[in-house]
Structures are given as structure tokens and as C-alpha cells.
Amino acid sequence: MNVESNFVKAGGAPATARGRGPVLTAASGAGYHPYVATTSDALLDAAWLVLRFAGGIGVAVAAYYLIPRLGRMLHLLPFRPRVRFRTEPIPEHWRAIVARNVPLAARLPAEAQEHLLRLTQVFLHDKPMEGVGLELTDEIRVTIAAQACLLLLKLDYPCYPTLRRVLVYPGVFQPRRVELTRFGDIVQEPRPTLGEAWTSGVVVLSWDSSLVGALNPEEGQNVVLHEFAHVLDGENGAMDGFPLFDRPSAYRTWSGVFRSLYEQQVQETLEGKDPPVHPYGATNVAEFFAVATETFFTTPLQLRQRLPDLYEELMKFYRQDPAALESTPPRAQADPEDVRLSG
DSSP, X not given: OEEOGGGOTTOSSOOOXXXXXXXXXXXXXOOOOOOOOXXXXXXXXXXXXXXXXOSHHHHHHHHHHHGGGHXXXXXXXXXXXXXXXXXXXXXXXXXHHHHHHOHHHHTSOHHHHHXXXXXXXXXXXXXXXXXXXXXXXXXXXXXXXXXXXHTTTTXXXXXXXXXXXXXXXXXXXXXXXXXXXXXXXXXXXXXXXXXXXXXXXXXXXXXXXXXXXXHOGGGOOOHHHHHHHHHHHGGGSSOSSOOOOSSHHHHHXXXXXXXXXXXXXXXXXXXXXXXXXXXXXXXXXXXXXXXHHHHHHHSHHXXXXXXXXXXXXXXXXXXXXXXXXXXXXXXXOOOGGXXXXXX
């Protein structure tokens, strides 16, 4: 599960697919510089660039610098837009797809399940999803979108405003790029991976892995939740483990808890211990946030027991308490014979 490393403020080498190589020990040297954003910061930065590079080039550069931060600016405005639901009814077969392929949704109250379907509808209308060597069916599109929208269930802002498109491969894929140092040397050749999130607004997923993770939440790994956690993380202009918060004070609390627990994750991984979240989270702070998000939604009781402070911070950010739902009997169950790969 990769983050486009050229733009990751957290530093360190690019992330590779979990379970497909050793954890990068360079993680212990990753930078950690939380940036508490304000609207004026972004505007002043853009104005400086215009003055520095006068003329059309300056305007173009300033726009390039400012556009990725518009999500952050809108987030800080008191009148920032909220998601607008579609007026057409939810197709009935979508409900069946979510019921059999996304068991995490089955534990939600009925009202929350309906809200999730409405978010899924907006996602599929607004965000292009393309198959790469794969014909996309509603089974594929709805299964992926419903998982992505689980993260947004209680968040009061637009549906992934920085996301431009989603690419879906049939299975594990080979990234079409190499990682370079600033001097042009190759850091490592691309490895087969399950998913990627780019700061340019593209998410790439393996359909096989997306379905397996959805059907087996008890395993604690879900590539869709992971990559879309990166998307949320990157809405402030950089994937650095610091998503957008409603209140500036939340950054201070998050910084203290997150820094300490990330350093603990790195240390335990280097010592060969079994950390509370997957060792892949020691790669860098961006991956720690993404892996922690996976664990929060898929095995919340385990996370709450072993890292209560991290669970509380994630609960405040996502405004959800999945551990409280884990002991609740599912409200919808699918016939196991209906579970199948599509496409």
C-alpha cells in the first residue's frame, strides 16, 4: 500500500505492499513537523509566489501551490459546503451487495446504513472509477465505494474533495514508476502492491484484495480503508499523518499522542516485537495513520485494549465508536453462497 513518496512530508522511503517485504527501518528518521493550517497561511504563501515570480508564470505557480490546499481552506471556513445527497432512490441490488460484501456495514444502526448508501451514491456519481484490465460491475463499484464511505460516515464535509479518480486492477499490480532520490538515483524498483494513494488525487486498488479485506474484517487488514485514510490525510496538502481537524486545539492533542505512539511502533518493530498495529505502520507517520485507521475499523476492540489513547484520538477524529458496535449482532446477513468475485 503505497503513498506517492515524492510529496510525503513524513520522509523515509516509499511504502510498499504490506506483507511483501521487511518494514523500512529508515522510518525512525522520518520527519515530524505538524503544520497547523490557517486560511491566511495559504493565501500569504500564494501571494508571495505571485510577487516572487511576476507575470503569468507566477500566477500559474501560485495556483499550482494553492489548489491542493483549497480543501484545507474550505474546511476552515464557517460556511464550508457539506455533502449533497442525490434525489434518486438507492438501487435495491446495491443494498444486497453491501449486505453480503461489507459486513462492517451490517453492524451499523439502520439509519447509519441508509446514510452510508447515500454517501456511496454520491461517491459513485462524483468520482470516476476505471478498471485497468477489468470490466467494472456494480458489485465492484459499490463494494469499494461503500468501504471508502465508512470513513466519512460522521464527517461533515464533502465526499473526498481532493480525489479525482479511482483505478481498479483485477489483482496485485506493478506500479508504473520508480522511486528516485533528489540526485536521480533509483531508490528501489517498483514492487507488486495492493493499493496506492497519490497526492495528485488518484487511488489505485486491487479488486481481489479490496474484496478479501471487506469480507474478513477480523484479519485487521483492509486496503480500501487504508488508501482512503491516506486521501483524508492528504487533504491538507501533504500526507504526513495529520488529517484535517475542526479545532486547532485538536492538533496539539493529536501531536502528543501520535508522536509518542508512532515512536513506540517504530521501536517495537525494530526490536522484533509484536506492535499493537501492523508493523507496516512503522514505515513512516503517514502509514502509521493509515494502518491505525484500518485497525480502528476492523478490529476496534483490540486497538482500544492495547492502545486506548490512540483509539480515543481516532474516535474523536472519525466521530465513530466501532468497538461499541462490535458486540452488536449484525442487522443484515448474506447467504455465503452469494459471496463471489465479479468482473
